[in-house]
Amino acid sequence: MFTASNGAYRRTKIVIDWINIILGVAVVLMATVIFIVPGNFDYLLPLVFLASAGLNGLHAAKNYFKFEQKSGHILSLLSLVMAAVTVVSAIILW
Numbered sequence: 001m002f003t004a005s006n007g008a009y010r011r012t013k014i015v016i017d018w019i020n021i022i023l024g025v026a027v028v029l030m031a032t033v034i035f036i037v038p039g040n041f042d043y044l045l046p047l048v049f050l051a052s053a054g055l056n057g058l059h060a061a062k063n064y065f066k067f068e069q070k071s072g073h074i075l076s077l078l079s080l081v082m083a084a085v086t087v088v089s090a091i092i093l094w
Helices: 008-036 044-065 069-093
Strands: none
Touching (some): 008 044, 044 069
8 A cells, every 4th residue: 555654645535535525415415406496406417427427536546546446447437427427418408
């Protein structure tokens, strides 16, 4: 496992965890708004997919830091798929 004498690896993991928490809460809030008022907030759907792509990308980066290449590749691919779904849903809805 990668370790740095200045604690850079630990700080990076903490930052990634906090970003994951913030994005996760944002996804839950946006999904709740989309389901409560389905007609008025349809434009949030591509943002949910974009946040999902970001979450998967951050998890992939975390796996690469832990030298788990296979799961990092799978999550990177999933992140790219979610980014493509973001573009498709944005084209359809906007």
